[in-house]
Amino acid sequence: MEFHQLKTFITVARTGNVTKAASELNITPPSGSGHIKLLEEEFGVILFTRTSRGMRITSHGELLKSKANDILTASNPV
Amino acid sequence: MEFHQLKTFITVARTGNVTKAASELNITPPSGSGHIKLLEEEFGVILFTRTSRGMRITSHGELLKSKANDILTASNPV
DNA sequence: CACTGTTACGAACTCCGTAATTATG
DNA sequence: CATAATTACGGAGTTCGTAACAGTG
Numbered sequence: 001m002e003f004h005q006l007k008t009f010i011t012v013a014r015t016g017n018v019t020k021a022a023s024e025l026n027i028t029p030p031s032g033s034g035h036i037k038l039l040e041e042e043f044g045v046i047l048f049t050r051t052s053r054g055m056r057i058t059s060h061g062e063l064l065k066s067k068a069n070d071i072l073t074a075s076n077p078v
Numbered sequence: 079m080e081f082h083q084l085k086t087f088i089t090v091a092r093t094g095n096v097t098k099a100a101s102e103l104n105i106t107p108p109s110g111s112g113h114i115k116l117l118e119e120e121f122g123v124i125l126f127t128r129t130s131r132g133m134r135i136t137s138h139g140e141l142l143k144s145k146a147n148d149i150l151t152a153s154n155p156v
Numbered sequence: 157c158a159c160t161g162t163t164a165c166g167a168a169c170t171c172c173g174t175a176a177t178t179a180t181g
Numbered sequence: 182c183a184t185a186a187t188t189a190c191g192g193a194g195t196t197c198g199t200a201a202c203a204g205t206g
Contacts, residue, residue, distance in 0.1 A: 001153065003080065018161060028198055033162060052160060052205035070152040074145065075079065096186060106173055111187060130180035130185065 001042060003075065006068040008035040009047065013065050017054040039064070079120055081153065084146040086113040087125065091143050095132040117142070 011021035012032065022032040036055075040047050047061035057065065089099035090110065100110040114133075118125050123138035135143065 001081065019159085029161070030163080030199085031197055034196080037162085050161065050204095054160065067152065071149055074148040074152050097184085107186070108174085108188080109172055112171080115187090128179095128186065132185070 001039065003072075005035040005039050006072060008032050009039055009064065010068050010072065012036060012048065012055055013057050013061065015054075016056065079117065081150075083113040083117050084150060086110050087117055087142065088146050088150065090114060090126065090133055091135050091139065093132075094134065 008021060008025060008027070011024055012018055015021050015024070018032050018036070019029045022029045025032065036047060043060070043064070045060035046058055047064060048055040048057055086099060086103060086105070089102055090096055093099045093102070096110045096114070097107045100107045103110065114125060121138070121142070124136055125139035125142060126133040126135055
């Protein structure tokens with residue numbers, strides 16, 4: 001679990017769209033897709049269900065979203 | 079700022095010793111020293127004063143210690 | 157066929173560990 | 182001279198982006 005993976009995850013969760021999230025973060029869709037995949041492999045859960053329209057967050061994803069927000073909030077500059 | 083850098087930082091802060099911290103973390107002293115150095119460069123502050131006996135944390139270091147604890151606590155598994 | 161995510165893969169970059177160096181009591 | 186940190190540097194591993202592929206309304 002790395003900070004940039006969590007940032008990608010949060011952005012995908014908000015936009016429901018890997019392509020748009022990648023664009024916001026100035027990375028490419030394959031890179032963003034890889035971030036999500038690595039998180040899913042690390043935790044052994046599916047974070048999003050893939051549809052032809054985009055990404056729908058799962059209940060496991062919601063749990064991580066809460067945790068990720070806590071972490072990123074704590075890491076904000078003073 | 080990366081998780082493993084924060085873990086190294088916290089361990090050095092606790093032990094006052096890069097060599098001992100590195101040993102606990104199963105890394106080498108140059109690696110641990112590099113983690114501290116990168117954090118200092120990223121934030122533009124000195125986190126420890128170097129003595130021939132080891133590392134003494136500075137006031138800036140104390141601030142990061144508090145923040146690092148919050149982040150690592152938030153990142154603990156559920 | 158337009159738009160989505162993913163896979164393949166090569167290049168660039170990063171990070172680690174070994175070895176050598178510096179500093180101090 | 183023992184102990185601690187740091188620097189130098191080469192190799193290993195990671196991560197990125199481009200290009201190609203696959204699925205769906």
